Amino acid sequence: MTDTAPDLDRLRGAAPPRNHDARTIAALTSNPGCARRGVMDAAGVDKDAVARELGFPAPFGQSQFAITRGNAFEAQVKADGCAELLTLLRDRLGLDVPEVAYDDLEVVAGNEGRELRHSRTRRLLGRALETGEGTLFDHPLLRLEIAGRPAYLEPDVIAFQLAGRLHVVEIKSFAVVDGQAEPEQVAAAARQSAVYVLALRRLVTELGHDPGRVSHEVFLVCPENFSNRPSATPLDVRPQLAVLERQLARLTRVDAILAELPADLTFEPGEALAESVRAVEARYAPECMAGCEMALFCRDEARACGETGALGRSVRDDLGGVDTIGTALGLADGSLTPSDDLAETAEQLRAAARLRAEALSGALSGALSGAA
Ligand code: SF4
Known part of the structure; x- marks a missing residue:
């Protein structure tokens, strides 16, 4: 605290x-x-x-329909210890995933307290990094410093360990049709995944490991071609990570x-x-x-x-320094006298007002001569 x-x-x-x-x-x-x-x-x-x-x-x-559909798709992918997800990772992406262990970190012995859940997340991920034990960690509760204060982060994702590296698996309910998805939805998913990658990297660093052990490559799992059949796509979130780190610092x-x-x-x-x-x-x-x-x-x-x-x-x-539209208009028509720091902005506003007036009067006289 x-x-x-x-x-x-x-x-x-x-x-x-x-x-x-x-x-x-x-x-x-x-x-x-x-x-x-x-x-x-x-x-x-x-x-x-x-x-x-x-x-x-x-x-x-989201509409209730979209929420229900998303929850059903996620439950399907995660059923039986993420059986469908593993098939995807092995068969579709060709990953060599050996014997699998699945840990759900959402509730600890019936207790949903954040401290307890976070410390279990730390313990299990720490052990995975030390010994390679554990494959799929569902609902890890992470912490990220936001504006100088630690904030709990409730990821609806799976941390997937493969060959000593952790990957984020994000399940989304928007469709991938013929290998293409809505670019805006993919961009939003990439931004969100970057937050999880960053939070996992901070945790891994706190545990004394190289943050590079959390991969910048995340796996996006979506329904394919309007069916409920899942597809998995690797996504490189390095650009989103760079923006996120810069903005968090600001x-x-x-x-x-x-x-x-x-x-x-x-x-x-x-x-x-x-x-x-x-x-x-x-x-x-x-x-x-x-x-x-x-x-x-x-x-x-x-x-x-x-x-x-x-x-x-x-x-x-x-209009840096000019807070209201009224002030901007007053500076533009000369009814307000600018302070020294606004002199340059005021000059630009007056020039813009002059150009606008000239353009309008030119358009008006053109219209009048055309009508004559
Ligand atoms: S100004 Fe924008 S970001 Fe800030 S509280 Fe209002 S709506 Fe939210």
Whole structure:
């Protein structure tokens, strides 16, 4: 536990903490400057529940049908100690998988406590690296330092040991048709797998081994040609790993964010919830709509304040230092006098306004002469 833990527990209130998963970490690193998301995730706050309580339910989520289908496919691949998975790895990928042992790390002697599950994961993976014992480790509970604080990571994957190296096996329910899958879905799976590879590498390093013993090659298992027949594809996640490590290093430290917040702040449901959420600075951009449960609330807030970020991250970056659309318009038409640090931006805005006016008047006179 760290010193910030009591503050984070208070923020969450009576609700139990939610574990991170690869999707939440991939989304967190896609907006590293957002203190609101950083602190809510660090505290294990159920953002989906908070967004619903605020009247802005998350704009995405899998349908019940897709969830049921995905669960059924995963159960099929893992049935009988992962019999289908082993057939795939041996016959389709030609891997020389010797005698197999399967360990499910989801529950330890009826206990689902995170500490216990994590220490069992460490013990079994440590033994596998030392002695080569064990082949398939299902639901390992990993830990990864996020913004200066360790976060539990609940991977829905299997760690597969082959010839002294660990590979991540990720089971997804999207179809591979004629050897091709939706590029966006494959890219998302690669980003998520990279999170697991990184967390496994950190664990392997803590255990005193070479992190290179966790392979950058993961195995993606998907249904083939709209059937339930699984197919396996090796995926190199080195590019995603490089991006992930860079973005994790850019996250603002949670203790620095907490130091700026009111001492009694909490995200407990109730009348003060919206005010509490607004007390933590956000950095909304339209990209949030695809990855953060709070997106509709933050978009509403950003629009109400006229934030430049509501128009897109590139607009905010281009207007560096100009926080609102009103200020940008005022600088462009000269009704606002810029401070010294905004003089150059103001000059560019005035030039853009001039060009726009010239283009519009040119188009108008062209239309009038054409009509005459
Ligand atoms: S939706 Fe809001 S909380 Fe989530 S990342 Fe975007 S700005 Fe941050």
